[in-house]
Amino acid sequence: MRVLTTLAALLLATTASAETCATGKTLKEGVLTVATGNPAYFPWVIDDAPESGQGFEAAVAYALAAEMGFGADQVEWTRTSFDQAIQPGAKEFDINLQQYSITPEREEMVDFSDPYYTSAMAVLTTKSVVEAGASADVASLKSLVWGADANTTAVPMLTDLIAPEKAPLLYDDNADVTAAMQAGQIDAALFDLPTALYLSAVVLNDGALLGQFPADRSENPDQFGMLMEKGSALKECVNAALASLKDSGKLAEIEAEWMQATTGVPLIK
Amino acid sequence: MGDLVLENVQKAFGDNPVIRGIDLNVARGEMICLIGASGSGKSTLLRCMNLLEPIDDGRILLDGEDISEPGRDPQPVRQRIGMVFQSYNLFPHMTALENAMLAPRRNLGKSKTELREPLAQMFERFGLGDRMNHYPDQLSGGQQQRVAIIRALAMQPEIMLFDEITSALDPELVGEVLDVLRDLRAQGMTMVLATHEMGFARELADKVCFLDQGRILEEGPPEQIFDTPKEERTRAFLSRVL
Amino acid sequence: MPTQTRRQMFEARQRRRANTIAAASTLAVFVAVIVLIPLTPGWENVQRSFFNGAVFAKTFPGLLNAFVMDVAIFLWCAPLIALLGLAVAIARDLRSPALYPLRLLAIAYTDIFRGLPVILVIYLIGFGIPGLGLPRPWNSPYIWGSLALILVYASYVAEVIRSGIESIHDSQRNAALSLGLSGSDTMRFVILPQAIRRVVPANMNLFVALQKDVALLSFIGPVEIFRQAGVYKSLMANFTPYVGAALIFLALTIPATRYADYLMNKQASARS
Ligand SMILES: Nc1ncnc2c1ncn2[C@@H]1O[C@H](COP(=O)(O)OP(=O)(O)OP(=O)(O)O)[C@@H](O)[C@H]1O
Ligand SMILES: [Mg+2]
Numbered sequence: 001m002r003v004l005t006t007l008a009a010l011l012l013a014t015t016a017s018a019e020t021c022a023t024g025k026t027l028k029e030g031v032l033t034v035a036t037g038n039p040a041y042f043p044w045v046i047d048d049a050p051e052s053g054q055g056f057e058a059a060v061a062y063a064l065a066a067e068m069g070f071g072a073d074q075v076e077w078t079r080t081s082f083d084q085a086i087q088p089g090a091k092e093f094d095i096n097l098q099q100y101s102i103t104p105e106r107e108e109m110v111d112f113s114d115p116y117y118t119s120a121m122a123v124l125t126t127k128s129v130v131e132a133g134a135s136a137d138v139a140s141l142k143s144l145v146w147g148a149d150a151n152t153t154a155v156p157m158l159t160d161l162i163a164p165e166k167a168p169l170l171y172d173d174n175a176d177v178t179a180a181m182q183a184g185q186i187d188a189a190l191f192d193l194p195t196a197l198y199l200s201a202v203v204l205n206d207g208a209l210l211g212q213f214p215a216d217r218s219e220n221p222d223q224f225g226m227l228m229e230k231g232s233a234l235k236e237c238v239n240a241a242l243a244s245l246k247d248s249g250k251l252a253e254i255e256a257e258w259m260q261a262t263t264g265v266p267l268i269k
Numbered sequence: 270m271g272d273l274v275l276e277n278v279q280k281a282f283g284d285n286p287v288i289r290g291i292d293l294n295v296a297r298g299e300m301i302c303l304i305g306a307s308g309s310g311k312s313t314l315l316r317c318m319n320l321l322e323p324i325d326d327g328r329i330l331l332d333g334e335d336i337s338e339p340g341r342d343p344q345p346v347r348q349r350i351g352m353v354f355q356s357y358n359l360f361p362h363m364t365a366l367e368n369a370m371l372a373p374r375r376n377l378g379k380s381k382t383e384l385r386e387p388l389a390q391m392f393e394r395f396g397l398g399d400r401m402n403h404y405p406d407q408l409s410g411g412q413q414q415r416v417a418i419i420r421a422l423a424m425q426p427e428i429m430l431f432d433e434i435t436s437a438l439d440p441e442l443v444g445e446v447l448d449v450l451r452d453l454r455a456q457g458m459t460m461v462l463a464t465h466e467m468g469f470a471r472e473l474a475d476k477v478c479f480l481d482q483g484r485i486l487e488e489g490p491p492e493q494i495f496d497t498p499k500e501e502r503t504r505a506f507l508s509r510v511l
Numbered sequence: 512m513p514t515q516t517r518r519q520m521f522e523a524r525q526r527r528r529a530n531t532i533a534a535a536s537t538l539a540v541f542v543a544v545i546v547l548i549p550l551t552p553g554w555e556n557v558q559r560s561f562f563n564g565a566v567f568a569k570t571f572p573g574l575l576n577a578f579v580m581d582v583a584i585f586l587w588c589a590p591l592i593a594l595l596g597l598a599v600a601i602a603r604d605l606r607s608p609a610l611y612p613l614r615l616l617a618i619a620y621t622d623i624f625r626g627l628p629v630i631l632v633i634y635l636i637g638f639g640i641p642g643l644g645l646p647r648p649w650n651s652p653y654i655w656g657s658l659a660l661i662l663v664y665a666s667y668v669a670e671v672i673r674s675g676i677e678s679i680h681d682s683q684r685n686a687a688l689s690l691g692l693s694g695s696d697t698m699r700f701v702i703l704p705q706a707i708r709r710v711v712p713a714n715m716n717l718f719v720a721l722q723k724d725v726a727l728l729s730f731i732g733p734v735e736i737f738r739q740a741g742v743y744k745s746l747m748a749n750f751t752p753y754v755g756a757a758l759i760f761l762a763l764t765i766p767a768t769r770y771a772d773y774l775m776n777k778q779a780s781a782r783s
Binding site for chain 1: 557559561638646651730733747748
């Protein structure tokens, strides 16, 4: 009998001590539901397996969860498309990490955390285009036929940064962009740098990176935020946890681990 | 010898023998009437003569030439033998005049202007002078059938085949179509008619053939067939229709 | 005022009653939709996401602009579809044994292309053929995407025309042949003009569907209205641009469908 009461008291004590900012604000009590893409790509998630914690966004998610008081076993993963992420009504996730760029227009409809990554935009192309004389300056880039993923902020940036002579062709996902490039229908495509690196190295047959736009080149650098339901109560907790990850140097550490290859790409003049 | 000669013509649809050995001579300027019960093979025989149906056995000779030879191009023969159907079969998307012009334009290479005058005369002659530019659905059955006859005549055929061309008409319209046939008869046109108009056959035919189950059971001048039929079946048929 | 017969008065009364009932029930449905839907708890969110006035105003001109591309693609595809469809329909009707291979090809073609989803054909041809290494401009997604649409839609048009050809009674063919017309003249001057007229409404419906499926070309790159709406949606995290695109489509397709129905009814009543 006494054992039982102590056990109950102990249990109460643990739950009481686990009282955190996020308590009562998540989809499921005691669980942080994190959304990623379907599929999720390198280097954001390695092998499409976010549970492993391998890959930049997977690692950030686990670090953030820990900071918010969730154990690794209290993180649950789900998958959404972009459209599911922004549809009205209750969301199926607490936070959604899919390289979503923060824009004022999007913020009217959904909430974003503070940025967890600032990406340069990079020009993905093929070796044959480079051999044909394309170079890393805006004048040369204007004359190329451009492609981009229609769901990304690369689209307005194309117009703002490069203003190509021919109307760009837009696609649903990375796979279609690379298919068009392989078919010779487009010369170049604009991606965030890590994605461009991955596509160039792994997916394209003779991929090449022509250069990157430094983050301060564009008016609003491409900053990735975690997407949440509009008016999410969790937002302050996420931001607080993110801030302490930044302060402690943990975020920089994760970035160094998964994004080190992003250095060494020439800047576009 | 006649100009269109059928020798032992046979035709079956599947294992249903419809024409079972018919011999017939159609001499130039002659008018022959085919009579017989429904299903006796009158239409099929006419269609064979026009090569719309290939025959199984026997021969059809036009001016001594075997036109029924398998593999022979039927088109030139059909240009020489015109045919008019029970259901008119005008082309509904063309005016009466265009219906009549199509075949001579395509087959004889004549121009519309060339054809207009003689055709207009023909329409006039058959009482359709003011109907030339009407579409078939704007014409009565009798008028449509007369246009169909003009259409066939426009090819200037040597022989005309008529398949019960008054059967689909209201009784009061039959007369105007028969008048056209009388007119053609007077011109000396060679004609073969399948008909139920016994009075008409008696009046004009040179020869009447009674078809029974795919055979010509009895043939002869109209008076003989109608007044003194030899065969019991002919008598039975005539007593039913007269 | 001319006096009405008893029957006319009765019918007028009936008409008035029917109109009143129709008006009342329509009104009731409208009121229910307009009043009740906004009362649902999620309405505000849905309205912000799908019926957002500010987003609509901002994106509508751009959508209209992109729609020009849809119209252009439609305009160059439609005549080619009609021609190919006609050719295939005729090829399917060939009787001459020497041309049997052509007939077989036409049958295989219609079977295959009617059996495939349009989007799959667009991907296969739009990415696949240029991937073989064609030089520019011959690898353009506009060319091959359009070809995909043409191939798919011509197979449907061919079937519709063929059904039209078969619906023409054999007596028409017989009448033409008995005049000594050749087989091809019979087809050209007698059968086809009637057949094509008969299937105009069915083909109109196909072309309305084509107008919508032009949007599928966006999957291989061209930025037409559907893609432009998607870009706006992505930038603003808002679905209103799709509603704008839908309105633009409807402005064209509803009149076209109504006209096709009108033709169909006219034809049905003409034939009865
Ligand atoms: N295309 C066909 N296929 C099969 N059977 C046919 C065909 N045409 C006719 N027949 C058959 O051949 C027989 C003779 O038909 P046909 O039309 O020649 O008769 P008919 O003497 O003209 O009759 P009616 O006075 O009714 O017009 C009938 O039994 C008919 O069913
Ligand atoms: Mg008959």
